[in-house]
Amino acid sequence: MLQVSYLRENKDRILAGLEKRNFKQTALIDDAISMDDHRKKLQFELDQNLAEMKKISKEIGMLMSQGKKEEAESAKSKTAEYKENSQKVQQNLKEVEAQLLEILYLIPNIPYEKVKAGSTAEDNEIIYQSHDVEGLGEGAIPHWELAKKYNLIDFELGVKIAGAGFPVYLGKGARLQRSLVQYFLDKNVDAGYTEVNPPHVVNEASAYGTGQLPDKEGQMYFVTEDNLYLIPTAEVPVTNIYRDVIIDEKDLPLKNTAFSQCYRREAGSYGAHVRGLNRLHQFEKVEIVRIEKPENSYAALEEMVEHVKSMLEDLELPYRILRLCGGDMSFTSAMTYDFEVWSAAQEKWLEVSSVSNFETFQANRLKCRFKSEGKTQLVHTLNGSALALPRIMAALLENNQVENGIKIPAKVVEYTKFDLIN
Template sequence: MLQVAFIRQNVDFVKERLGVRNFKDLDLVDTIVGLDDQRKKLQLETDTTQSRINTLSKEIGQLMAKGQKAEAEEKKQEVAALKSALAPIADQLAGVESELNTTILRLPNLPAAPVPRGKSAEDNVTIREGGSKPGLPAGAQAHWDLAKKYNLIDFELGNKITGSGFPVYINKGARLQRALIQYFLDYNTAAGYTEFQPPIMVNEVSARGTGQLPDKEGQMYYVTEDDLYLIPTAEVPVTNIYRDEIVKEDRLPIRMTAYTPCFRREAGSYGKDVRGLNRLHQFDKVEIVQLVDPAKSYEVLDEMVAHVERLLQSLDLQYRILRLCGGDMGFTSAMTYDFEVYSAAQEKWLEVSSVSNFESFQTNRMKIRYKDAGGKTQLVHSLNGSSLALPRIVACLLENHQAEGYIALPKALHSYFGADRID
């Protein structure tokens, strides 16, 4: 969430940055300033009236002590009139504050300076590529056919039990899932991240804190009876661990990692792009989150990008890193890098990770702060990344490492999976 004071002082800059995002409703900025003007006026009126009431109340006590009851009674009547006048002002103030808070939540984060202008994925910028394109055997198959051939994943059974987008992993397919999760967690903890196992349902305050609400309300599964949301990513519960806390500066950076199942309705998804593991309603993901000193957040962003890149390199997959344009970034992000892996059998790039710096957008909502060397309370910056999301990694591992009669596994997974191949 942007801070009102910052918006007031930088109206033109805020509109220019939102324009980089291709955000259309720029009038919201003026609306916010106007609502804040109303709030200030009503607050001044409230404070002035309350101050007068306090002064009169003190004078009434003094008059009563002197036995001047008639004069005291006059002032009591004046106090009663002021209190009567104050009630509708207080109601107005509460209404304006509520509208201001609701309106400011509709503004996305401001893109950082290096973020390119653009409207869609077509305008993203490739930063670098790595790995090499695999040489596939004759008759190479897509992962949904390989999953059936080696009895790894049953998509039809998942559809029977739950519905489309909820696959059932079987035998070596289930073992591969566990192997990847454990490998990713071990890789992250070896780099200094503390592992957490958070709840997979969160309350509205937590979902609003990381920016899923109100932006992605229609994409989240909602448990109506208990007013809880199934998480779309571990980012939500993990970042909220420090909500409403002031951490000591020497504790920064705080590095956290977690494995969770993730749930996304993905309303409107259809066609070949959702076949197999390409897009699911439930999937597994290992996440990394950092809370850092604001002066170091872009340095940390580069470190996190390098961390995920090394992980992908260890899986022997062809990949590329994209800097997202303003129009393709998530609502809460100030800068995002996407990692895509090339699916040789499908002949397309598949997103497997996003690494983002949110600056103070999330931490302002959650009031995650620290005290600097001068004793001043400041908002920390938050960052997160997928390290990694499993479905498309599995898809590319199966497709890109298929051979005649088996699927070879990268060396990094041999000890975790207990074998060097799937056959």
């Protein structure tokens, strides 16, 4: 969420940034400023009333001590009037603050200067590609057929138990999945991230804090009786560890990693583009989250990109890195890099990680600040997938199929204890 002071002081920059996103509701900027002006007037009126009440209360005390009872009673009646008026102003102020918050929730983050304008994924910049890619040729089969052939994943059983988008992993498929999770966590911990095991549900305040609400309300599973949301990513509970916290400057940066199940209602279940593991309602992911001083956040973002890059190198997968255009970034992001791996049997790129800097956008909602030289200011928050399992699994199965089975990358063999699925 952008601060109103930022809207006032940087209106031209904000409008240019919103244009990069193709965001049309630019009148919200003026609406927010106007509503904040109204809030300030009400706050001033309330402060004046309270100050007058305090002044009269002192006078009453003096009058009573001087035996001037009638004058004291007259002053008390004035206090009652001020009190009644203050209650009305306070109620109005509360309503205006809520309206202001609703407007601010509708304004997306402003793209970083390096982010290009654009509308769709077609406008994203490819900034790195590890290999020239091609299909596996005749006889290569997609991962959903490999999963069935080697009894690794049962999609139909998942439909029986829960519905489309909830696969059941079996045997070496389950072992490979678990091994990848452990490898990802170990790699992150070795890079200085502290492992966290967070809840897989969050309350409304947490979902607002990281920006899932109100932007993605329809995409989240909601537990109605308890007013809780199933998490779409570990980013949500891990970042909320620092909600309403003032961090000591010497403790920055803070680096966390977490494994979780992820739940997303938006996944479709029809068409070739969502077959198999391409898009699921429930999947496993390992996340990295960083809390940084503002001046260090973009160096941290590049460091996170290099870290994810090294993981894909270890997995021996062809991959590429894209810097997203304004129109393809999430509502909360200031800059995002996407990582895609090549699916050789499907002959297409599959997204496996997004690494983003949110600058102060989440921190303002979270009220996450740090203290430096006696002053408090908002931190910058960042996160990234390191990594998301389903499409990594799909690419590993498809790219590594050989005549007698599926080869396992050497780095993962340390965890699976087998080097071939056959």
